[in-house]
Amino acid sequence: MAETRKTLPPPSRRRDKPQLSCNLCRRRKLRCDRGHPCGSCRHRGLSLSCTYSPTSPAETRHITKETRPPSHPGLTERISQLEKLISSFVDDPNARRQAGQFDNSGLTGDVRVKEPQPTNSDGAADPSDSFGHISLRDSKTKYVQDTHWTAILDGIAELKSSVHDEAGRSSELSAPASSSPEILFPSCDPATHSEILRDLPSREGFWETPQETHIMWVGKLYGILSLALIFQGNDECFLEDQRRLIEKFDLKIKQCLVLGRYQDCPPDTIETICGTLNTQFHQSGDGEMSSLVILGVLVRMAQRMGYHRDASHFPHISPFHGEMRRRVWAIIKDLDVMLSLSAGLPRILREFQSDTAPPHNLLDADFDEDLSELPPSRPESFQTPCQWLVAKNKLTSMLGIISDFVTSIRRPSYSEVMRLDKMLHETYSSTPQHLHERPLQKSLMDTSETLLHRIQLVSLYSKARCLLHYRYLAPARTDHRYAYSRDSCLEASLKILQYQHMMYQESQPSGRLYNERWKVKSPIMRGVIMLATTLICLELNYELSSDSTAKKKQIALPGNVTHRLIQALQQSHKIWSDQKDLHHDIPRTIQAIDVIFKKLEKQQNETPKQAASSVTQPSNKGPFYDSTMGMSSMRQISGTDQLM
Incomplete structure (x- = not known):
């Protein structure tokens, strides 16, 4: 057997020098x-x-266990170290720019938006130009702000792959399957995909492969069917069989949300939640709070999916889907303001939290999924459904700002009130000309949809004026400085009740709004009219409750104005009495008007001559003529003088 010999290095080779540095x-x-x-x-x-x-x-x-350095630190420890390192970037712009130089060419499934070029004088990027991060992975959509650690971590190619790999293995091995949240739909019995599809209306060739259709899309379809039933608008609407069908469809929407795991934000989640929100709000007379709960979920889901950041920041979102996201976000903003104000609560969203652009003035036929670039918007003179949505969004946004202002914990100054009043007027004046109010007899060629759009815009404008000025109704009785606010508030309230009377007449079987009467009786419109009714009751109560001594020190309303207020309440009382079964708040409104009428009757009995002269002899002068805000002169409520 050959003897094994040790291989020795050549004599001329130097001995390896040990590495002592790290x-x-x-x-x-x-x-x-x-x-x-x-x-x-x-x-x-x-x-x-x-x-x-x-x-x-x-x-x-010789390296003991205690002194041995960790050659492969754990992922959690490395991330902790990284968080400490990142915290230093906030105070060091140069370090931030160096961090952004990591290679991110290997990112897949996520989009990392590059920071814009420095724009400030000191060379640092403006923080407001950070757009955040949208992740699309495994049919889940997730948005986080640029300051979130996961957004920063995903920008570092060194750790990105190991994070996703290790996180995936960890979830597969140890994470239990989470159950669907039950706080939103506690009474919703779970259903299978087949059970949900079975309840759809039968139609030949509805789908070639229905089982392959994503369940969230099915939920969106149920939402459309449910709203279609609600918006049929029969006066004898919501007969028992129809009501049961609406409730059944709404249950299917919720089952689709649970089965599709809405908390993971798959496609069509926002539209499906909108379906159950609208159904809940229009169908249930006492569903106000439940609607607000769903609204909160809707807003947070939309933010999680990045709807509040304009799609132009994210190159992977196509022009078509970007435009559809703008439309959806506009609807969500509108729902937030109107439903929150309807419930008397602050809105959730603020203007500074979003940079999503308004939808373009385009028809649906103007663009499709294959376009690489959106066509330019049509001119303002061209009417499209989105034009109305944009105009309404501007007014609801202004309404939200005014609501924030008047409910602020700090005491507002009157100069700020007047500044907002000017902004409100400018916002309403900027709406397209064909959406401005006009006499009904000059709108014979307009569709019922256009008429309703005008009514809704002027109602929003009037409601905003009421909210902005109503606090000065009482002070204006003794202080001339607040006379403008008193006039504006009462003018806007009368305008709203004027439209209530017109809508009631035109929603009768022979009226122009008969086919759209479900919109006339919507909870949103009902809340606007109730506000106006209450404010007029408040003003008349001030007038009727003051004794003769106090009245001498007060600034009384001209006789013609008092006459119009009483006449408006009389007509409103008649309409509310006819609709008292629509909502549980209507009888309370009727009772408030009855109290005013009883006080008025008592005053007339005590001083019949004086009361008669102040109520039945309107003069030609008053605060509602030649309004400084450019509004038309207030007319007595009659069938031919209605404004549109």
């Missing part, structure tokens, strides 16, 4: 104090990355 200091050619970790790595916040290469088995044995 790997990072050696790579950077820095002085290393050979600590564990070394001072250089500790100073740079890289303690967990300070590692040494073993030199020889003998030397390695």
Whole structure:
């Protein structure tokens, strides 16, 4: 047997020099104090990355367990170290720019939006130009702000793949299957995909492969069917069989949301939640709070999916889907303001939290999914459904700002009130000309939809004026400085009741709004009219409750104005009495008007001559003529003088 010999190095070869510096200091050619970790790595916040290469088995044995540096730190520890490092970027713009130079060419499934070029005088990027991060992965959509640690972490290619791989393995091995949240739909019995499809109306060739259709899309379809039943608008609407069908469809919407795991934000989630929200709000007379709960979920889901940031920031979103996201976001903003105000609560969204552009003035036929670029908007003179949505969005946004202002915990100044009043008027004046109010007899060629759009816009404008000025009704009785607010509030209230009378007449079987009468009786419109009714009752109560001594010190309303207020309440009382079964709040409104009428009757009995002269002899002068805000002169309510 051949004798095994040890291979010796050639005599001329120098002995290997042991590496005493840590790997990072050696790579950077820095002085290393050979600590564990070394001072250089500790100073740079890289303690967990300070590692040494073993030199020889003998030397390695001298490294005890306590002093052995971690050669492969855990992912959690590295992320903790990274968070500390990132926190230093806030105070160091140069470090932030260096962090953004990491290679991110390997990112898939996510879109990392590059920071814009520096625009400030000091060379730092404007923080408001950070658009955040949208992740599309495994049929789930997730948006986080640019300051969120996951958005920053995904921008570092060194850790991105290991994070996703290790997180995936961890979830597969240890994470239990989470159950669907039950706080939103506690009474919703779970259903299978087949059970949900079975309840759809039968139609030949409805789908070629219905089982392959995503369940959230089916939920959106049920929402359309449910709203179609509600919006049929029969006076004898919601007969028992129809009501049961609406409730059945709404249950299917909720089952689709639960089965489709709405909390993961798959496609069509927002539209499906909108379906059950609208059904709940229009169908249930006492569903106000439940509607607000669903609204909160809707807003947060939309923010999670990045609807509040304009799609132009994210190159992977096509022009078609970007435009559809703008339309959906406009609807969500409108729902937030109107439903919140309807419930007497602050709105959720604020203007500074979103930069999503308004929808373009385009018809649905103007663009499709295959377009690489949206066509330019049509001129303002061209009417499209989105034009109305944009105009309404401007007014609801202004209404939200005014609501925030008047409900603020700080005391508002009257100069701010007047500034907002001017902004409100300018916003309403900027709406397209064909949406401005006009006499009904001059709108014979307009569709019922256009008429309703005008009514809704002027109602929003009038409601905003009421909210802005109503606090000055009482002070204006003794202080001339607030006379404008008193006039504006009462003028707007009378305008709303004027439209209530007109809508009631035109929604009769022979009227122009008969086929659209479900919109006339909507909860939103009902809330606007109730506000106006209450404010007129408030003003008349001030007038009727003051004794003769106090009246001498007060600024009384002209006789013609008092006459119009009483006449408006009389007509409103008649309409509310006819609709008292629509909502539980209507009888309370009727009772408030009855109280005013009883006080008026009592005053007339006590001073018949004086009361008669103040109520039945209107003059030609008053605060509602030649309004400084450009509104038309207030007319007595009659069938031919209605404004549109």
